[in-house]
Amino acid sequence: MSERAAKVTPADTDEQHDEQITDSAAPDAAQEVDGDADADGESEPTPVTTGAESVVRALENAGVEYAFGVQGGAIMPVYDALYDSEIYHVTMAHEQGASHAADAYGVVSGEPGVCLATSGPGATNLVTGIADADMDSDPMIALTGQVPTAFVGNDAFQETDTTGVTTPVTKDNTFASDPDRVGTDVSEAFALAREGRPGPTLVDLPKDVTKSETDREPDEPTVPDTYEVQERADEEIVEAAAERIETSERPAMLLGGGVIKGEASEACREFAIEHEIPVITTMPGIGSFPEDHELSMEMAGMHGTGYANMAITHCDTMIAVGTRFDDRLTGGIETFAPDAEIIHVDIDPAEISKNIHADYPLIGDAETVVQQLQEAIENSPQAKKWRAQCQQWKSDYSMAYDAPEDEPLQPQFVVEALDEATDDDTIVTTGVGQHQMWACQYWTYTEPRTWVSSHGLGTMGYGLPAAIGARLAADDDQDVVCFDGDGSFLMTLQELSVAVRENLDITVAVLNNEYIGMVRQWQDAFFEGRHSASDYGWMPEFDKLAEAFGAAGFRIDDYDEVADTIDEALAYDGPSVIDVHIDPQANVYPMVPSGGDNGQFALTEDQL
Amino acid sequence: MRRGLEGPAPEERPTPAGRRNEQGIRIDPEVEATHEPRRTVISALVEHEPGVLSDVSGLFSRRQFNIESLTVGPTTNDDRARITVVVEEPDPGIDQIKKQLRKLVPVISVRELEPDAMQRELALIKVDADDPAQVNAVADMYDATTVDSSPETATFEITGARQKIEAAIETFGQFGVREISRTGTTALARGTEETAAALSATESATEQTKTQQEYPADDD
Ligand SMILES: Cc1ncc(C[n+]2csc(CCOP(=O)(O)OP(=O)(O)O)c2C)c(N)n1
Numbered sequence: 001m002s003e004r005a006a007k008v009t010p011a012d013t014d015e016q017h018d019e020q021i022t023d024s025a026a027p028d029a030a031q032e033v034d035g036d037a038d039a040d041g042e043s044e045p046t047p048v049t050t051g052a053e054s055v056v057r058a059l060e061n062a063g064v065e066y067a068f069g070v071q072g073g074a075i076m077p078v079y080d081a082l083y084d085s086e087i088y089h090v091t092m093a094h095e096q097g098a099s100h101a102a103d104a105y106g107v108v109s110g111e112p113g114v115c116l117a118t119s120g121p122g123a124t125n126l127v128t129g130i131a132d133a134d135m136d137s138d139p140m141i142a143l144t145g146q147v148p149t150a151f152v153g154n155d156a157f158q159e160t161d162t163t164g165v166t167t168p169v170t171k172d173n174t175f176a177s178d179p180d181r182v183g184t185d186v187s188e189a190f191a192l193a194r195e196g197r198p199g200p201t202l203v204d205l206p207k208d209v210t211k212s213e214t215d216r217e218p219d220e221p222t223v224p225d226t227y228e229v230q231e232r233a234d235e236e237i238v239e240a241a242a243e244r245i246e247t248s249e250r251p252a253m254l255l256g257g258g259v260i261k262g263e264a265s266e267a268c269r270e271f272a273i274e275h276e277i278p279v280i281t282t283m284p285g286i287g288s289f290p291e292d293h294e295l296s297m298e299m300a301g302m303h304g305t306g307y308a309n310m311a312i313t314h315c316d317t318m319i320a321v322g323t324r325f326d327d328r329l330t331g332g333i334e335t336f337a338p339d340a341e342i343i344h345v346d347i348d349p350a351e352i353s354k355n356i357h358a359d360y361p362l363i364g365d366a367e368t369v370v371q372q373l374q375e376a377i378e379n380s381p382q383a384k385k386w387r388a389q390c391q392q393w394k395s396d397y398s399m400a401y402d403a404p405e406d407e408p409l410q411p412q413f414v415v416e417a418l419d420e421a422t423d424d425d426t427i428v429t430t431g432v433g434q435h436q437m438w439a440c441q442y443w444t445y446t447e448p449r450t451w452v453s454s455h456g457l458g459t460m461g462y463g464l465p466a467a468i469g470a471r472l473a474a475d476d477d478q479d480v481v482c483f484d485g486d487g488s489f490l491m492t493l494q495e496l497s498v499a500v501r502e503n504l505d506i507t508v509a510v511l512n513n514e515y516i517g518m519v520r521q522w523q524d525a526f527f528e529g530r531h532s533a534s535d536y537g538w539m540p541e542f543d544k545l546a547e548a549f550g551a552a553g554f555r556i557d558d559y560d561e562v563a564d565t566i567d568e569a570l571a572y573d574g575p576s577v578i579d580v581h582i583d584p585q586a587n588v589y590p591m592v593p594s595g596g597d598n599g600q601f602a603l604t605e606d607q608l
Numbered sequence: 609m610r611r612g613l614e615g616p617a618p619e620e621r622p623t624p625a626g627r628r629n630e631q632g633i634r635i636d637p638e639v640e641a642t643h644e645p646r647r648t649v650i651s652a653l654v655e656h657e658p659g660v661l662s663d664v665s666g667l668f669s670r671r672q673f674n675i676e677s678l679t680v681g682p683t684t685n686d687d688r689a690r691i692t693v694v695v696e697e698p699d700p701g702i703d704q705i706k707k708q709l710r711k712l713v714p715v716i717s718v719r720e721l722e723p724d725a726m727q728r729e730l731a732l733i734k735v736d737a738d739d740p741a742q743v744n745a746v747a748d749m750y751d752a753t754t755v756d757s758s759p760e761t762a763t764f765e766i767t768g769a770r771q772k773i774e775a776a777i778e779t780f781g782q783f784g785v786r787e788i789s790r791t792g793t794t795a796l797a798r799g800t801e802e803t804a805a806a807l808s809a810t811e812s813a814t815e816q817t818k819t820q821q822e823y824p825a826d827d828d
Contacts, residue, residue, distance in 0.1 A: 167663060306615055310621070314624055333630065334628050338627050339624045341634075349707050350710070350711050357632045357633040357700075398613075398614065398615070589613050599623060599624070601618070602618065603612045603617070
């Protein structure tokens with residue numbers, strides 16, 4: 001190994017440290033109780049001696065149980081400190097896998113997932129997963145090794161300007177330059193990832209900083225003073241919004257991912273049910289309201305249900321909670337809920353009126369604000385006719401699909417069969433493409449944190465590493481199912497080695513159409529069926545591939561194999577892969593073309 | 609599935625009467641109201657730390673906000689710096705800029721200055737000095753100070769509002785302007801009013817909600 005970086009002796013920075021030690025109230029708890037600890041015979045944490053140890057201590061203090069990563073030169077001191085820690089490190093096959101696993105861990109547990117990588121290629125490999133977490137506001141912390149400070153800026157071996165590269169895709173990032181502060185940098189990054197609107201944070205760790213001696217314990221995980229979050233919304237606007245809801249004839253709730261992150265599902269559920277308001281979700285909002293409830297209109301947007309898109313288009317009052325009005329949800333802005341006054345609840349003031357003007361901007365924590373609204377409302381809206389209309393739309397635009405026995409297997413059937421074979425609390429992860437949309441449409445989600453997908457970034461390859469992270473965050477008795485596309489699976493399937501090594505009980509259903517299916521569908525609709533670079537025409541046999549990895553492999557070609565094979569795969573204690581050969585021509589409907597009118601969703605290709 | 613789903617076709621469905629404009633504001637279909645861009649000065653107090661300038665400038669390029677100038681300099685507090693940005697955007701864009709800036713962790717506070725705020729810019733203008741008397745007369749007109757002179761050139765320093773500097777550059781144009789360098793606008797609020805001070809995010813968020821409500825769908 002020619003890691004020039006590894007040979008560098010850290011510059012003697014001791015003098016500098018002494019100067020920078022301030023008398024801030026660092027809770028050097030471990031040090032203070034040190035004497036007693038031995039007397040009690042309890043295993044008090046040993047005092048830190050290096051920057052790397054304080055990094056790991058910061059994670060331990062924050063309650064971190066798992067970390068996902070890949071070793072390498074510049075991060076070695078941190079890994080060395082991890083060696084003695086209770087934190088369980090999962091070595092991933094690729095750093096992208098580490099960032100997706102950490103992201104999914106954060107989605108399912110609500111606590112920041114942790115990923116680690118070395119400098120240069122390790123750090124750049126993390127970037128896709130960091131960007132993914134940023135788009136979906138998932139709590140995550142990335143720790144990257146960096147070349148020693150003295151080499152920074154010299155294009156040293158495996159040097160990348162990691163903070164520079166990740167600034168646009170992190171909530172905040174820090175270049176750690178002081179061994180006495182590095183632990184606190186990590187604590188702060190952890191707190192920032194979780195507080196307010198969650199998101200990924202990153203701490204770049206130069207090797208000399210982590211190797212240097214320090215006895216400074218990290219501060220408690222708190223956000224910096226400049227970061228403040230508003231919890232309660234302006235009471236006047238709450239009153240006005242409540243009045244609007246009371247007099248509304250066609251009210252609808254639109255629940256986004258912020259409802260789940262803000263633990264507001266329960267409050268929203270109570271609100272909707274008490275006032276009998278139909279509920280629409282965004283894609284990240286899936287699970288915030290039980291889809292088997294009468295009031296549920298399910299997901300709206302490009303591939304949302306027809307009834308959700310009718311409801312969104314025709315409501316006169318929209319109570320939108322924790323959504324950023326992404327273009328895949330809104331379609332063309334001109335035609336988005338054009339009759340509706342918008343009550344927008346969001347913890348991030350910058351989301352208010354960014355895409356859709358908020359008539360009632362309610363900045364604050366989703367749960368708190370929904371409770372404020374609940375308290376302010378005296379009478380439920382009189383919307384019987386509207387509710388009947390919504391039910392009518394549910395039957396007019398039913399998602400029922402054709403599945404003739406003598407024709408190739410329809411993917412919707414497979415999604416429904418897996419849903420039926422598993423409990424309600426089963427976690428679903430996905431890749432990106434048609435299979436992801438079928439997983440949205442044909443699985444009935446009833447609980448928050450059971451839908452784990454790449455929404456904003458749309459990252460193919462998310463599904464399998466996400467299943468690994470989700471598995472470790474989930475309860476032991478929860479099932480984890482990954483719906484993948486053949487193309488998406490190929491992007492990160494090496495992570496199967498991790499699932500096997502760690503004996504993780506996950507079931508991957510590859511909805512195999514031997515196409516880059518979603519692209520093929522668009523080509524058929526918008527490019528005169530010219531299948532440029534979308535027809536794989538050949539795919540490896542995924543069941544055998546799975547077996548080569550040491551996982552259980554299954555294959556389904558026909559309807560009559562579906563139920564039994566699914567049962568077998570679910571029963572297998574460890575990772576299993578079902579290669580499901582579906583109708584290669586199957587398409588996702590309804591569909592609102594990009595920038596289109598939600599109310600004019602197409603039910604067939606000729607309506608596009 | 610290839611066939612698609614059942615249900616009334618798009619043309620058989622009711623359509624709502626309303627519409628929104630490009631900025632997502634509900635409009636009366638009769639009176640199309642859009643916000644015109646306007647020039648304004650935004651002042652931000654930030655932590656004086658490495659990376660903050662690139663955070664701020666990166667934000668402007670990433671979100672495609674139109675900026676005329678961006679200046680940064682120290683304040684009376686060594687740990688703080690002031691960034692002054694002149695932008696040209698419609699009202700919703702200006703609001704987004706303020707909110708996005710506030711969101712950056714090292715940013716302490718953000719304020720849009722009143723139109724009457726003190727705004728100054730400094731320019732160095734190097735002109736051909738073939739006719740020194742004439743050149744100096746113009747310099748006097750604009751209160752310019754001579755910074756350097758050579759047999760062929762004269763360089764002046766001019767301070768003032770942007771309009772004054774632009775007028776000066778235009779007038780000097782008759783002699784032949786060789787080079788100019790301008791600092792961009794820096795600004796402070798008038799009187800006892802604070803420019804962008806360490807007010808809490810909660811206050812600023814509330815202040816924002818208020819402005820939000822002030823946008824009428826159509827200006828009347
Ligand atoms: C990393 C990445 N590259 C490219 C795309 C563009 N893209 C979106 S969907 C899709 C097809 C996905 O194919 P597959 O995983 O087989 O799923 P299918 O649509 O067939 O279900 C592609 C290429 C993407 N979303 N992500």
